Amino acid sequence: MQLWNAREKAFGRMSGCKSPADSPFRQKRGSSGLLRFQPQKILVVLLLLSLGCALGCSNLRDPPASVPGQRAFTDEAGRLVHVPPRIERLVSLAPNLTETVYAIGAGQRLVGNTTYCDYPEEAKHVAKVGDTLQPSVERILALRPQLILISTASQLEAFTQQLNDQNISVYVTDPRDLEGVYRSILNLGQLLNQEKEAMALTATLRLRTEAVERAVANRQPVKLFYQLSAEPLYTAGRDAFVTDIIRRAGGKSVTAEVPGAWPKYSAESALASQAEAIILPTGGSMGEANAAVAGPLRLSPAFTNGKIYKINDDHLTRPGPRAVEGLEALARALHPEAFNK
């Protein structure tokens, strides 16, 4: 097994190596080993080659500081990204970015997205390159994109290096709260030459957000528990995008200070928090998988008082333009009297 792994690694490195100086060396040494059918020797040679290739190829990985005729951007992960003056073919590897691309009017230029990208309707008919957990590099390459969009929300950072090695520009967005969503929208607007549309969109979203915040401003925040899944019990922690949405909607997540984005949470602590409401993100991509309150929480005052609110999970967990819809829905659920005027 280990032997096999080492070989695969060696092959992987070789295929990534494009330096012509390496190839005669590789053929000569490799073929003599093969003729004698000595697997150990082949392995040693492959390992040596991979080492040489790793050293030789490392120069290719660092992009030059400036490329003539290309625009330079610093993405939200602090990486330098070079893109052509106008991007005609792009691939999105996150549903929130797909939604943003359509919302700023660049949807026709999207040549690939993931199986999770289901909004708007047109996004479903774009070529799928896999899910957000395991996209296929081959499919992405076959689409010949000029730019690939990645969101830290879908945890594909490790994948970035792999695409970078293929000399494809990768832009990483890192929206952690609603402000971050606005920033990502504006950044994508610049990248895709849709600045005007992006600015108009963020202006509308800001207005809607401010309207919600004004409506709930003087109201007592509702203590709530966000149930991501019932069994095992998962919730939203400090780093979750939705924690910011909850705060703005006039709620107070009882797990807002728990480290991590999606911690597995103790049932007894959830019950002890005496939450006044329970939020069930459900009905979107989650389907009906999370439509019931977890067993231990049925002893909570929120359950006995019937304060269980189902909100479309796509609006709450995707840091994209529709997050404002989630904000509005949540605020209406928590403070109905603030909106019945």
Next chain:
Amino acid sequence: MTVTEGLHMTVLGDARATPRRTALICLMLGAALLASIVLVSLFGSERLPASESLCTLFSLGRRGCGLSAAQTAILMDIRLPRILLAAAVGASLAAAGASYQALLRNPLAEPYLLGISNGAAVGTMLSLVFLGQFAFARPLLAFGGALLATLLVYRLAAGRTGTTPERLILSGVIVTTFLSSVIVFVTTLLDATRIRSFTFWLLGDLSGSAGNLLIVSIVVSILCTTVLSFHARSLNLLMLGERDAFDLGVEVSRVRFTVFIVASLLVGSSVASSGSVGYVGLVVPHLVRLSFGSDNRLTIPAAALLGAMFVVIADTLARTLIAPRELPVGAITAIIGAPLFIYLLRRG
């Protein structure tokens, strides 16, 4: 002294467990288990007043004892059921492990090594994916999966010259790897929201103790451990070798079949309620044998009691170490179990 008792002397030497010794050790371990259950119920992510909690525990929640309603609910409806489930799972896995080891005369025989846990895991996974709305489907399919895996291993192992322990272990390895690939295959097909809960569950997780699975697990663990203990005499004689045991009047194939079925029931019920909690079936029986000798009439019940205690303590760590967040209990049992097993191996 009967003939078999004399043979026990020959096979086991000083390690032979007299009924009195068995009863004494089991009583002691049982008392220790009860004490540890009471003790760990004072610990959790929420701090509860100790004396009031003890009062509530000993009155079985009938008296308030000064705890608020929410505190009583935390203690009696969330914490205690989980501790009891941990005990049932630990007892099941340790008793099953001890029986497999005796039956196969192989110190490494374990529900995991034979693929039985993986069979149960596949069954549970199928029920989660396709029959998520039926709560009762989970233990049934887990048991079905464990049983199918057992029968498969058993069939594969049965050669023309009979079933040798080596063949059995090898078939177990094949079934294990096959079922692991099935699990990987299905989890890849699942959507992300389900994968998260499922990967946690694969590492062993006792947080889903609500519902009727708790009662099922407790009843199954007690009943099946009792049945296995009744077969301990035959298992002792089987340690001589199958032919000798047969000559001594042991119905080898019937005993083997019964022990296999009962042990897979134990594994099925524990995997259905808590996922794959590792190392319990391996470490606990070894510890028991090193301390009390290898007479199965003592090993099986003692392993069940000690296994229960082991998982109860491990799950307390899982609940409290990073509270209010939680760790999977399987990670804790492996962290405690693997070094302990290395120590036992080097000592033995």
